[in-house]
Amino acid sequence: MNSADIIALLPLILLTLATIAVMLAISFKRSHGLAAGLTALGFTATFLLLPAISRVAPHPVTPIYLVDTFGLFFSGLLLAASLVVTLLAYGYYETRSGFREEFYLLLLMSAMGGLVLVGSTHLVSLFIGLELLSVPLYTMVGFSRTARRSLEAALKYLVLAGVSSAFLLFGMALLFAATGSMDFSRILEMGRSGDASSTPLMAGLALIGVAVGFKLAIVPFHLWTPDVYEGAPAPTTSFVATVSKGAMTAVLLRLYLLAGGVIPDSTVTIFSILAILSMFTGNLLALMQNNVKRVLAYSSISHLGYLLVAFLAGGEYAVEAVTFYLTAYMVTSLGTFGIIALLSDREGEPELLQDYSGLFWRNPVAAGLFSLFLLSLAGIPMTAGFIGKFYLFAAGVDHSAWLLIGSLVINSAIGLFLLPPDCRFHVCRSRRKSHTNPSAGKRSGKPARADARFCGYFLVWGLPRVPDSSDPQRDNRLNSAYHSF
Amino acid sequence: MSLVWLILIPMVGGLVAGLVARKNESLCRWISLSALILDSGIAINLFAHHWLGLDLPTSTRWLVEFQVEWIPRLGAGIHLAVDGLSLLMVLLTLFLGIIGVGASWTEIKTQVGFFHFNFLWILSGVIGVFLALDLLLFFFFWEVMLVPMYFLIGIWGHENRQYAAVKFFIFTQASGLVMLLSILVLVFTHAAGGELTFDYMKLLGTPMDGTFGLLVMLGFFLAFTVKLPAFPFHPWLPDAHTEAPTAGSIILAGILLKTGAYGLLRFVVPLFPAACQVFTPYALFLGVVGVLYGAMQAFAQSDLKRLVAYTSVSHMGFVLLGVFAWNDYALYGVVMQMICHGFSSGAQFMLVGALYERVHTREMGRMGGLWTTAPRLGAASMFFAMASLGLPGMGNFIAEFLVLAGLFKVSVTATSFASLGLIAATIYSLWLMRGTFFGPNDKQWKIADLNARELSLVAALVAGLVFLGFYPQPVLKAVHPALEALQQSTAQAPVPVAMNRR
Numbered sequence: 001m002n003s004a005d006i007i008a009l010l011p012l013i014l015l016t017l018a019t020i021a022v023m024l025a026i027s028f029k030r031s032h033g034l035a036a037g038l039t040a041l042g043f044t045a046t047f048l049l050l051p052a053i054s055r056v057a058p059h060p061v062t063p064i065y066l067v068d069t070f071g072l073f074f075s076g077l078l079l080a081a082s083l084v085v086t087l088l089a090y091g092y093y094e095t096r097s098g099f100r101e102e103f104y105l106l107l108l109m110s111a112m113g114g115l116v117l118v119g120s121t122h123l124v125s126l127f128i129g130l131e132l133l134s135v136p137l138y139t140m141v142g143f144s145r146t147a148r149r150s151l152e153a154a155l156k157y158l159v160l161a162g163v164s165s166a167f168l169l170f171g172m173a174l175l176f177a178a179t180g181s182m183d184f185s186r187i188l189e190m191g192r193s194g195d196a197s198s199t200p201l202m203a204g205l206a207l208i209g210v211a212v213g214f215k216l217a218i219v220p221f222h223l224w225t226p227d228v229y230e231g232a233p234a235p236t237t238s239f240v241a242t243v244s245k246g247a248m249t250a251v252l253l254r255l256y257l258l259a260g261g262v263i264p265d266s267t268v269t270i271f272s273i274l275a276i277l278s279m280f281t282g283n284l285l286a287l288m289q290n291n292v293k294r295v296l297a298y299s300s301i302s303h304l305g306y307l308l309v310a311f312l313a314g315g316e317y318a319v320e321a322v323t324f325y326l327t328a329y330m331v332t333s334l335g336t337f338g339i340i341a342l343l344s345d346r347e348g349e350p351e352l353l354q355d356y357s358g359l360f361w362r363n364p365v366a367a368g369l370f371s372l373f374l375l376s377l378a379g380i381p382m383t384a385g386f387i388g389k390f391y392l393f394a395a396g397v398d399h400s401a402w403l404l405i406g407s408l409v410i411n412s413a414i415g416l417f418l419l420p421p422d423c424r425f426h427v428c429r430s431r432r433k434s435h436t437n438p439s440a441g442k443r444s445g446k447p448a449r450a451d452a453r454f455c456g457y458f459l460v461w462g463l464p465r466v467p468d469s470s471d472p473q474r475d476n477r478l479n480s481a482y483h484s485f
Numbered sequence: 486m487s488l489v490w491l492i493l494i495p496m497v498g499g500l501v502a503g504l505v506a507r508k509n510e511s512l513c514r515w516i517s518l519s520a521l522i523l524d525s526g527i528a529i530n531l532f533a534h535h536w537l538g539l540d541l542p543t544s545t546r547w548l549v550e551f552q553v554e555w556i557p558r559l560g561a562g563i564h565l566a567v568d569g570l571s572l573l574m575v576l577l578t579l580f581l582g583i584i585g586v587g588a589s590w591t592e593i594k595t596q597v598g599f600f601h602f603n604f605l606w607i608l609s610g611v612i613g614v615f616l617a618l619d620l621l622l623f624f625f626f627w628e629v630m631l632v633p634m635y636f637l638i639g640i641w642g643h644e645n646r647q648y649a650a651v652k653f654f655i656f657t658q659a660s661g662l663v664m665l666l667s668i669l670v671l672v673f674t675h676a677a678g679g680e681l682t683f684d685y686m687k688l689l690g691t692p693m694d695g696t697f698g699l700l701v702m703l704g705f706f707l708a709f710t711v712k713l714p715a716f717p718f719h720p721w722l723p724d725a726h727t728e729a730p731t732a733g734s735i736i737l738a739g740i741l742l743k744t745g746a747y748g749l750l751r752f753v754v755p756l757f758p759a760a761c762q763v764f765t766p767y768a769l770f771l772g773v774v775g776v777l778y779g780a781m782q783a784f785a786q787s788d789l790k791r792l793v794a795y796t797s798v799s800h801m802g803f804v805l806l807g808v809f810a811w812n813d814y815a816l817y818g819v820v821m822q823m824i825c826h827g828f829s830s831g832a833q834f835m836l837v838g839a840l841y842e843r844v845h846t847r848e849m850g851r852m853g854g855l856w857t858t859a860p861r862l863g864a865a866s867m868f869f870a871m872a873s874l875g876l877p878g879m880g881n882f883i884a885e886f887l888v889l890a891g892l893f894k895v896s897v898t899a900t901s902f903a904s905l906g907l908i909a910a911t912i913y914s915l916w917l918m919r920g921t922f923f924g925p926n927d928k929q930w931k932i933a934d935l936n937a938r939e940l941s942l943v944a945a946l947v948a949g950l951v952f953l954g955f956y957p958q959p960v961l962k963a964v965h966p967a968l969e970a971l972q973q974s975t976a977q978a979p980v981p982v983a984m985n986r987r
Contacts, residue, residue: 375632380632380658381628382628390621390665393669394559397666397669405666409662409666412659412662413658413659416654416655417651
């Protein structure tokens, strides 16, 4: 191993060092701030190193790991997202008691798995990266050990992820049997030339497809998503939504690049069906949810469906489209879950849509940002989501993938149905309504009690003559009544 | 650069007004007003130069042009330009914007800052739509109008505002997506033969033949006729107009509908002359149905605001007819209709809003005989009812007459049916007056008459309409070169356009 190898591997080495440092710090002195600080430091330092490393790129370190600008870009994306998750987690766990320092340990290891994935050019590194990413996630999902739903989500994720790993391994075995190689480019070459016996190769690819589909939560491998999103603590959810899916997309994109941007027709057909199914399932089911995290889970399913459109459309825009869409999606997802984490406190997270009603009047900044992120998810101009969606359209039109584009248009429209209820719930409801829900928003001692009392007042006096919310005088009267408590 | 300022001043004004409102609500209103007046100053300055023929190029198509790169990778640029048509539309926008700020002076009491922020951003988006000559930029501004309008209806509207806001949003956004798709198809078709660009001037003349061209054209047509609105795509309009606050209704009816008409004029016909020729009979049919159906619906309403909203559907039917007749008379008529309908419907919504502020109902059944207690309000309403029914001496008459005269050359049948719309307009306008102001004051209403602020706004609108009714020449002269250029761009197309049809 020469010095260039060491330099190329520096991100992984640094993250390992950070992991060890956090572990030692925990064993000597349990301090939430110290653990979070070390983690953030580790991510930041690694992130800042990337430009320097790009000087040695492209550089293959052993046959299984490649450091190139593509991988470094995605490493940067994953590191930035992980850093944001760290900050979210710090705010989130600061209000909670119990063992929380280990969360950062798991976070660091999982992020390292993501970094291995984006550089993998070989089935072995793919598997190592995927497991390193997933195993800490099992614990992270179930990190709220006293919450029933968190444990349920963790168990579900553990079982399903285990099964998908089994699929992956079996698929790899078949590929190896068919081609005699575990190197991506070699396998693709064999597949193209048709040297290998076709059935094991196809079967192997299909099984690997299942595992990839599971990680990306594409229909029909999406069933874990809503439960895990709902049950996991908000920082974990944001990690699952961004880093885990982002790393997997990067692997797909690398395969696409190695294949020279050509996808066999049969694969296109299968993935088209999955993409269309994902879009419709995600969007339609999201409409029926009452829980914000479930809504976002279903919407993420549809977003990954959109992302597949760009892949399938192929052409010169595909890589650009996928990269941009993924980046925009990651930023937006981090934002939405960030707001959820920000608004949650010791008693729990604001989960139901109703919890957000009147948010605009209570916490205008959070509400404004939340609206912005939702608008970006819906792809409204002046947000990154719009440019992302624009790229998808362009990629699709460029390649005349009309069926996919048609579903994309229809689903964007359905997605709009999804957006207004959210916006409406927290933006447009009058001030009065927000006080009917004592579990909503900022609660600290006195106001909470006043809230509850006001609620009682309202239930007794208010309901029989529901005031016209558009009448400001009424509002003022109710407010003065509220303040008199 | 002045074009950039036209767009930026309302945006910045909106931001400042929104921030100031926490401290001082009255200052916020004054800031919005002065931003709009400052912006009008720029627009009037341009117009005066144009009108007097001062130091502006007359040889080129555009009076002022601004072009810089935006996303070169995609061939999208920031290309703004103004000709007589867009300049008039910008002036109308700013004028009604000022009226809107004035009309909401006492109506809006909650979240004043956010209201003015949204209001000015809508105006900025609309001005952008009128100025943009790059299709991606155009689409961008097209959507910029949308979100603030959604908030405007959803937060400050009447009882059923949530429903109306969502309906408005989904109708316009979904049709906008179809337009985006059409834009991309157009751009990539153009790129197949050369350069990847979103520039309007370069895209003109891209061959789009047969069914393919028709489908792409329909994408644009859908977005613009939803906004216009034409007959089957109008259901969002009565709800949005009825539930919006007064200022929202004024700019919805006065300006936002005109962006649809402008889009048809500027983009649909010039970009797809051949497809439009094929589509003309259907478009005329939709126009005639819109005129008559809107009028019938208006007559059936008991909610005052809903009634006025449906009259917009009827009047905008004339715009659709005029655009697809595509000859001199009809196009002049379309431009006149856009301006005069902006004035008259804006005024009607303002008066209805003023009435609502006083009697707290929009049900005609609960009014009646209001003339005795508020004669000035009654007289003003009477004036605009007359304008709306197309009484000679007001701009609306000129507009509808010109459209019908132009349409006559294209289709006699369509003209005869569309003329019935004028009779229907008389019926519903008088019905409106009868229900509210005439008759005995059974309900014993005692309401304040128009105050000085409202009177001055009404007077400005009245003066505008009468001036245009007696002397439409300034408008016609100002848009002449623009319309000429538009017609030329279709005449160069391989297939002669609808104007030669008999």
